Amino acid sequence: MTWVNSVIHGILLGGVYALLATGLSLMFGVMRIINLAHGSLALLGAYMAFLLVEHAHISAYLALVPVLPGALVVGYLLQRTMLERSLRAGVLVPLLTTFGLLIVIGNLLQEFFSPDVHSLNPGSIGPAAWRITSRLSIPAFDALILGIAILVLGILQLVLTRTQIGRELRATAADPDAAELVGVDSRAVYARATAIAVATAALAGVFFAMRSTFDPTAGPTQLIYAFEAVVIGGMGSLWGTLAGGIVLGVSQTVGAQINPQYFALAGHVVFLAVLVARTILESGGLRVRLGLRRVAT
C-alpha cells in the first residue's frame, strides 16, 4: 500500500472515530462528564445488532431500526438513574461510576457472547472500492461511514443552533442554574444529551462491527480512540471531533505503514504529543506550570 493510500484510509478511518467520538464530545460539552463506558456502550449496540442479525435474519442496516431507539432509551435511563446522582455527588464520582459500568458491560458481554470474535456483514458494499490508479483505491464502505459521520455531525450542529431543544442544551451546558430559572428542566436536558450520545455510540458501534471484527474486550480500546479523537480536535467542539478523528486515523494508518504493529502506538504517541503541546501553548510557559514560582501573596 502506498503512503497516499494509507493517508486516504486514515482519513476515512477518521470518520469512524468521529462518529464514535461524537457522543463522548456531546456529554463532555453539556455535562462535563467523561463517560468511560462510552466505548462499551458502542460495543453493546454492536452486539444487540448482532443478536438481531443472527436470530431475526435481517441485515445489519435493518437492525439499526430497533437498535437506535433502544439506545436512546438506554441513554435516557442511564442519565436519570446513575449519572444524575453521580453528577450531584462530586467531580470524581462520574468517573468512578462510568468506570464501574465499563467493567460491568464488558464482563457481561463476555459472559453472554463468549470471547469469540464476531463481525457484521456490511452487504455488497463491503468489498467495493473505487480504483483511482493501480495503486490507489478508496474503499466504498469506509467512505460511506465518513459520509454518515459528517451527516450526523451536521444534523447535530443544526439541532444545536436552530432548534429550541438545541438552545436549551447549549444554555444548560453554559449555566444549568440560570437555565432552570428560565424554565428549562436541566435534568431532562441532560437526559436528552446522554440519550443522543448513546444512540450515536450505538450507530458507530454497528458500523464499526461491519467494518472489522469485534469481541467483548473491544470496549476500552474504542473508548480510548474516541477520547483521543476528542482531545486532539479540542474538547467540546463537534467539528473539532471530526478533525481530531481524522488526525488520529491518519496517524494510525501511517504508523501501520511503517510497521503494522505500530498502529495503535502511533495514535497514542500523537495524542500525547498534542496534549503536551497544547498545555505548553495554553499555559504560557513551562516555568509557571512546574510550580517553580511561588504565587506571591
Add this chain to the structure above:
Amino acid sequence: MTAVAAPAPTARVERWTWLSGGFTAALAGLIGLLAFGPVLWSQNALNNLIQLYFLVVLAVMWNALAGYGGLVSVGQQAFIGIGAYAVVFLSLQHSLEPYLAMLIATLIGAAVSIPVAAVVLWLRGGAFAIGTWVVAEAFAILVSLDPNPAIGGGTGTSALIPFNTRYTPTQRLNYTYWASLGTAAVLLAILFVLLRSRLGASLQAIRDDEGAAASVGVRVLLGKGVLFVLAGGGCAAAGALILAWQLSIQPLGPDSIFGVNWSAKMIFMVLVGGLGTFEGPIIGAIVLYLLQTYVSSSGVWYFVMLGGIAIGFALLLPRGIWGTIQERFNVQLLPVGYRLRGRS
C-alpha cells in the same frame, strides 16, 4: 463601663488521642506478629496473605492519588507492569539477585513516573484518567513489541529461572511474604509521615480547593507530583511482588500485568474502604481479598459483581465503609489529622 477582658485560650491542638495512640501501637504489634507468619502458618495461608499485602499496597497507592490528590488514575497498571518487567529484565538478563532486582524495580518505577507526570499532570478529571490509561496502553504495546527474548514480546515472560536457580519454592514463598509485608508496612509508614508533614496539610488544601490553595502559596503541582512519584514507585513495587508471586506475566489484555483490571480492583478497594481516609484502603483490600479467596478469584461474574458493588458504593455510600464510620462516630484510628480539645 469597663471592657470585658478576653478569656485566656483554653483549647489545645492535639495530634494523638488515647485511641489513636493505642491503635498505632497495636498496628505495629500486628505487623510484628505477621512477620512470624512463615513460622506460624501453612504455605497456602502465606500464599494468600501475599496477595492481601500487595492488594494493600495497590489500594493505599491509588488512594494516595485519588483520595489525597484528587487524581483519578485509570493507568497505574503502567507502573505495575514496569515493576514486574523490570524484575524479569534485571534478574534474567543481568543475573541480578531477584529481591535486589525488586528493590531497583521500585526505584525504576518512581523514576519513570517523573516524565509521565510531566505529560499527564497538566490534565484534570476525566482527561487525566484516560491520559494515564493511554500511557499504560502505550507501555504495554512497547513491551509487547520488544524483541528481547528476556522480555518475551507479546507472549510474555517468566521469572521462573532466576528464582528457582537460587531458592527452593518454600524459600521463595517465605522471602516474598516478608518482602510484601515489609513493602506494605514501609509504604504505609511513608504515607503516614507524609500526611503528617506540611505536605500533608497542603495536600488536604489542594483537595478541598485547588485555587484557594494556590493563592496561599501551596505548590499544587509539586504536591501532586510527589504523590504521583510515590504512587509510581509503590505500584512498581506491587508489580514486582506480583511477579515474585505468580512468576509469569504477559503484557496485553485486560487481565495482564498491564491490564485495566488492576485499576478496577484498586478503584473497588478504595471506594469500598473509604476514599481519602488512611484506614479505608486497608479495609477495602481486606474486603477484596476475602471476596477473591472465598467467592471466586476470576471469571466474568466476579468482575461484574466488583463493578456493580463499586457503582453502588460510589452512588450510595460514597465515603466507603471507613469514611462512613469515621463520620458517624468521629473516630480516627491513625493520627493523620489534628484535633481540637478544650474546655467549652
Add this chain to the structure above:
Amino acid sequence: MSVILSVDGLAARHGLLQAVRDVSLEVAEGETVAIVGANGAGKTTLLRSIAGAHRPSGGRIVFDGEDVTRLPAHRRVKRGIALVPEGRRLFPELTVEENLRVAAGVRRPGRWDVDAVLEAFPLLRPLRHKRAASLSGGEQQATAIGRALMSNPRLLLLDEVSLGLAPVVVDGVYRSLAGLIEGGATILLVEQDLSRALGVADRVVCMLEGRFVLEGTPAELTRERVMEAYFGFRRSAA
C-alpha cells in the same frame, strides 16, 4: 387587589450560615415591593428561594393559591414566577435573541415575545444577533430582564439590577421598569440603592441578618429610619 405571593416563616441556609430567618411577606397583584439591606443580609437567598433556585430549610411559599415550596425552579417559571438573577447570568455564547428564545420554551400565554421585548428595550434591536458575552453591562441587564419577561410571568423578581452599572445606564433600566409597572406588572425587587428603591416601590422592606426589620411605604419611611434598619444601629440612651 388579590395577594399573589405569600411567604410564610421562610428560613434558608447559605452554606453553614442561616441567611434567611423566619421571613413572612405578602405581595399583592400589581404591587411593586422593594427589599433593601446591606450585603449579606439574605436578600438574594430570599429571592432565589422564592424562584425555586434555593431550597429553604423551613417555611412556606404560596403562589397564586398553590403551595410551591417544594416545586423545582423550572416548574415555577411555568406557573408564572420569573427571576432576573444577580449578575444577570446570561448564556454567554448564545446571542441576544437566542437568550430570549430559550426562555420562551415554557409557552405561557401573554404579550411578551421577541418583538415585544425589542420594542420595550430598543437598544437591543441592533444587538439581536450578537453574542451575549460581548454586550455591555447595561445591554446585558436589558437582555436579562427581557429574558425573564419572555416567560410572561405574573411575578417578576429582580435581583440587584443596578449592580455594576453606571448611573446613566441604571436610569435607563429603571425607566423600562417604570413602563412595566405602569402596565400592571407585579414586581419584587432587591435593591442596594436606597433612593432608587424608594422611588419605584409601593412598599419597602428592610432586611438585616436574615430578618425583616422595617416595613412601610416610601411616604412613611424617612431615610434616617431606613439607614438605622440597614445597618442595625440602635441608639442607646445617651
